[in-house]
Structure formats: C-alpha cells, structure tokens
Amino acid sequence: MKKLTALFMSALICLNISSCARSNGTNNTQVTSSAEVNAASGSASQPAADVASADMPDSRKNLRFGDLPVDTVAVIFYPTQPDIGNAYIPDAQDAWKTAITNATKHMQDKKYDVFPFADMRPIYFIWQHDGMNESWTLGNDGSLWGGQNTADSELFKNNYIAPEDAAEVAKLLMQAYDYLEISPVDPGQIKDIVRAELYIKGKTFVLENADGVKKLEDTLRNCKRHTGSGCPFELLRLYKKEGKPVDIAIATDGCAIWHSDGVYYEYDKKEVEGLFKLFGVDLSKVYTE
Numbered sequence: 001m002k003k004l005t006a007l008f009m010s011a012l013i014c015l016n017i018s019s020c021a022r023s024n025g026t027n028n029t030q031v032t033s034s035a036e037v038n039a040a041s042g043s044a045s046q047p048a049a050d051v052a053s054a055d056m057p058d059s060r061k062n063l064r065f066g067d068l069p070v071d072t073v074a075v076i077f078y079p080t081q082p083d084i085g086n087a088y089i090p091d092a093q094d095a096w097k098t099a100i101t102n103a104t105k106h107m108q109d110k111k112y113d114v115f116p117f118a119d120m121r122p123i124y125f126i127w128q129h130d131g132m133n134e135s136w137t138l139g140n141d142g143s144l145w146g147g148q149n150t151a152d153s154e155l156f157k158n159n160y161i162a163p164e165d166a167a168e169v170a171k172l173l174m175q176a177y178d179y180l181e182i183s184p185v186d187p188g189q190i191k192d193i194v195r196a197e198l199y200i201k202g203k204t205f206v207l208e209n210a211d212g213v214k215k216l217e218d219t220l221r222n223c224k225r226h227t228g229s230g231c232p233f234e235l236l237r238l239y240k241k242e243g244k245p246v247d248i249a250i251a252t253d254g255c256a257i258w259h260s261d262g263v264y265y266e267y268d269k270k271e272v273e274g275l276f277k278l279f280g281v282d283l284s285k286v287y288t289e
Helices: 002-012 035-040 049-051 093-104 165-179 210-221 269-276
Strands: 073-078 120-129 132-137 144-150 159-160 193-200 203-207 223-226 233-240 246-251 257-260 263-267
Touching: 049 257, 093 120, 093 132, 093 165, 093 193, 120 165, 193 210, 203 210, 210 269
Parallel strands: none
Antiparallel strands: 073 120, 120 132, 132 144, 144 159, 193 203, 193 233, 223 263, 233 246, 246 257, 257 263
16 A cells, blocks of 8 residues: 555545755744634634534545555545545445446547646546556546556556546545535635735634735745645644635645645745735744744
C-alpha cells in the first residue's frame, strides 16, 4: 500500500510542489486564544482544532488515503479543512466497479506535458485490483483522465475516456461530489471582508483592522490558478459584511498558495511574509515553537 500511495501521489496527482523557503522576520506575534475570540464575539468556547473538523460528522468521509483496503473503489478529494480525511468509500461498490470496467473498455491514449487541472473537477477515484492500480479524474465536461498501471509500473499511462463513454462513472463521481459538499471558493468571492481568523496549531490569530483586512483581501484575490502543492496548510476563515464566512486553506511554510476544496491558487510570492504579519504571525517560528 505504501508503494500504491507513492505512485498515486507522484504520478496521478502531478502536484507542482513549490519550493518552501522559510521566511525570516522579527517575532511580533500576538496570540489570541479561541476562548478569547469566542468570548469577544459572544459565541461558545470552541478550540481551533474543533473548528477544523466540526463540519465532517460522517466517518465515511474521514478516511486517510494510505489506509484504504485493497479491491475497494475510493473517492479522493481535497478538503479545505486541514486534519480531516481525504478519502470516501461509497456504499455501492458493485455499481462503481461495473461502471468503471465498462468505461475503461473505451479508453484512448491522450498525451499531455502537464496534467490539465484547470479542466478538471477536484475529485478522482482509485481502485487497486487484480494486480493493477487505476485512477481517473473527472473532467468538467464529464470525461475521465488518468489511467491504469501494474504494481511494477512507475508511471500511469496518459489515458482519456470520452464523456459519452464515461457517463455512468461521471454520474457516480458527481453524486459523491454533491454528497461530500465540495464547493470551491472562487477568488471573486473574497470581497467585503470585515474580519479574518487564522487557525494555526490550535491557536487563533485575529485580524480586524480595516486596512489590514483590505490588504489581505487584495492579496488573496490577486492570484492565478496553480496545479497543486505539497505544502502544509491551515484554515483561514474570512467573515464577510453579509452572508456566511468563507473558508480557505492557506500554506504556512512560505509558499504563496491557497486552495479551496482542491482548487489551488498562487498569489504574489513577495506578499507571503507580510500577509502573515497582518495576523502577528512570524512564519519562521510557526513550526519551531
């Protein structure tokens, strides 16, 4: 299973892991506990660790990629909240296996230099069976992208299944997509922010200064699509003037990356250190203290 995990993570997902240089700055960190934050807002005390997992009550959503059983179809997704599982095993295994077997009869070679993440939904499935591994990502048009390999293969073949041949699998993946409530935030939704809370290692850092909030908003919106990242992420909750808060996951090791349910964006690298200093966070000490 370790080899399977390595194969899928390196070959299929094709993540462009950014260099993770640590930032160096003076430590002007001012920490606000979750209890203090909630007291100020009039809400009940809740540790930051609980905030990050409270929205995932169903244990079937809370599996880890490396713990999946053999000969089981599992849906893999990219939750915004850190520290929760990223694998889901659907109940209707026979229906999934039949649909996949039928679809793969029609797979075609599809060569590409870079996996076209911009044309994909942030969800895919894996299935290890009969000495073979296979994994397919759902395209926005209902197509499937991925391939099959044997346990001794180093890379997946670049394969493609057209929408008309992938329809049953696409339907099942979209059912899982809806069940898992995958709803990526678009950068355009990051506006009219009045307060931000950053949760790091069980601590909550609050930003309410109007100029600081505007700087944060502008920095996060000024971004471009990114293929993915192997950086560590923490939860950043953005409270709007009206409506529900917006949650995104932000890299905390110096990478200028944020994502929402597996759709990744890169903002200006020059702004990383300053962004965290808005919260009084010194990135060089996040993982050393």
